[in-house]
Amino acid sequence: MSHTHVHESQDQLKEALDTLKQTGVRITPQRHAILEFLVESMTHPTADDIYKALEGKFPNMSVATVYNNLRVFREVGLVKELTYGDTSSRFDFVTTDHYHVICEDCGKIVDFHYPGLNEVEQLAAHVTGFKISHHRMEVYGTCAECSHKDLH
Amino acid sequence: MSHTHVHESQDQLKEALDTLKQTGVRITPQRHAILEFLVESMTHPTADDIYKALEGKFPNMSVATVYNNLRVFREVGLVKELTYGDTSSRFDFVTTDHYHVICEDCGKIVDFHYPGLNEVEQLAAHVTGFKISHHRMEVYGTCAECSHKDLH
DNA sequence: TATTACTTTATAATCTTTATAAATAGTGTA
DNA sequence: TACACTATTTATAAAGATTATAAAGTAATA
Known part of the structure; x- marks a missing residue:
C-alpha cells in the first residue's frame, strides 16, 4: 500500500469518527476497530470476517457487537450492506x-x-x-x- | 385475469415442462405444481410461500422438496433466485x-x-x-x- | 417383474442474524 | 474527580432460512 493510500484511509477514518460524534453515537474501542478494519479493508468482509479479524485485539468481543455496530453504521450512512445471494451479507465502507x-x-x-x-x-x-x-x-x-x- | 393471460400461462408452463423433459429431469406431481404456481404467480414468492400455497394439494410435501426443486429449476434456467436483503430469497419464473x-x-x-x-x-x-x-x-x-x- | 436411479419425506443439523438480560463502560455534570 | 445516567457490550438463547441425511417411495427401463 502506498503512503497516499495510508493517508486516505486515515482521513476517511477520521471523517467517519466525526460523523459518529455529530450523530451522537458513542465511540467505543470496538466501534473504532470495526470502522478502521472496514476502511482499510478492500475485501467487502462479512460480519464473521470482521469478528475473526478482531478477535486478536478483542478476545471477548461478541458477534452481536459486530452486528449491532454494522447496523448502527448502516443507519448513519457510513456503511452499505451488500446482499448477493451468498449465504451472508457483506459490508462496504461508503466512499x-x-x-x-x-x-x-x-x-x-x-x-x-x-x-x-x-x-x-x-x-x-x-x-x-x-x-x-x-x-x-x-x-x-x-x-x-x-x-x-x-x-x- | 384475461383469457389471453391464462393462455400465456398455459403455454409457458408447457414450455417449461418441455425444457425439463429435454434436460432429463423427471416431472413429478410436486414439480408440476411448483412450476404451475410460479408461472401463474405474479408475486415473486419465497420458498415458504410456495410451500404454504401447495399444502392443500400436497399435505405431506416437505419444505426440502420445495427447496430441492427450486434449485433444480434454477440450474436448468427456468427460475431466477432473487436475494434482496430480506431474510429469505424470492423466486421468479424466467420470461x-x-x-x-x-x-x-x-x-x-x-x-x-x-x-x-x-x-x-x-x-x-x-x-x-x-x-x-x-x-x-x-x-x-x-x-x-x-x-x-x-x-x- | 426386477432392478436401478431418482425423488420425496421426515428429521436433524447448520448457519446467519436477532433478541434478551445482566454486566460494563462512556459521557456530561456537579 | 466522582456521580449518575444511559448506551453499549457480553454471553447466551432463540429464531429463521436453508441444507444434509437416511429411509421410504416412485418412475423408468430392461
Missing part, C-alpha cells in the same frame, strides 16, 4: 458511488466506477408509479485469476 | 428480460422492462479484466399505495 463486479468462481468483489443510471430510475418511476429512492446493480463474471486457473 | 422495482415499505416487487445495459458490462470487463456473464439491477422506492397511505 464514492461505484458498482460491484463479482467473481462467480471465487466470490471476489471488485469496485468499478460508472456514472449513476438516473435514466433508469426515471423510467421506473414513470412506468410503475413508484417514488424511487435509489438502485443497485451488480455485474457477474469470472475474474482474471480464475479464468487463468481454469485453463490448467 | 423476458426485465428488472425489478421494490417497495421499501411493503416489500412488493414490480417488473419493469428496460433494454439490457450492455455498455455497463463492457466497461466493467475493460476496467476489471473480468469475463462478464451477466448483471442484475434493482430499483428501490415507495409504491403508489404506500405513498398514499403515509399521508393519513
Whole structure:
C-alpha cells in the first residue's frame, strides 16, 4: 500500500469518527476497530470476517457487537450492506458511488466506477408509479485469476 | 385475469415442462405444481410461500422438496433466485428480460422492462479484466399505495 | 417383474442474524 | 474527580432460512 493510500484511509477514518460524534453515537474501542478494519479493508468482509479479524485485539468481543455496530453504521450512512445471494451479507465502507463486479468462481468483489443510471430510475418511476429512492446493480463474471486457473 | 393471460400461462408452463423433459429431469406431481404456481404467480414468492400455497394439494410435501426443486429449476434456467436483503430469497419464473422495482415499505416487487445495459458490462470487463456473464439491477422506492397511505 | 436411479419425506443439523438480560463502560455534570 | 445516567457490550438463547441425511417411495427401463 502506498503512503497516499495510508493517508486516505486515515482521513476517511477520521471523517467517519466525526460523523459518529455529530450523530451522537458513542465511540467505543470496538466501534473504532470495526470502522478502521472496514476502511482499510478492500475485501467487502462479512460480519464473521470482521469478528475473526478482531478477535486478536478483542478476545471477548461478541458477534452481536459486530452486528449491532454494522447496523448502527448502516443507519448513519457510513456503511452499505451488500446482499448477493451468498449465504451472508457483506459490508462496504461508503466512499464514492461505484458498482460491484463479482467473481462467480471465487466470490471476489471488485469496485468499478460508472456514472449513476438516473435514466433508469426515471423510467421506473414513470412506468410503475413508484417514488424511487435509489438502485443497485451488480455485474457477474469470472475474474482474471480464475479464468487463468481454469485453463490448467 | 384475461383469457389471453391464462393462455400465456398455459403455454409457458408447457414450455417449461418441455425444457425439463429435454434436460432429463423427471416431472413429478410436486414439480408440476411448483412450476404451475410460479408461472401463474405474479408475486415473486419465497420458498415458504410456495410451500404454504401447495399444502392443500400436497399435505405431506416437505419444505426440502420445495427447496430441492427450486434449485433444480434454477440450474436448468427456468427460475431466477432473487436475494434482496430480506431474510429469505424470492423466486421468479424466467420470461423476458426485465428488472425489478421494490417497495421499501411493503416489500412488493414490480417488473419493469428496460433494454439490457450492455455498455455497463463492457466497461466493467475493460476496467476489471473480468469475463462478464451477466448483471442484475434493482430499483428501490415507495409504491403508489404506500405513498398514499403515509399521508393519513 | 426386477432392478436401478431418482425423488420425496421426515428429521436433524447448520448457519446467519436477532433478541434478551445482566454486566460494563462512556459521557456530561456537579 | 466522582456521580449518575444511559448506551453499549457480553454471553447466551432463540429464531429463521436453508441444507444434509437416511429411509421410504416412485418412475423408468430392461
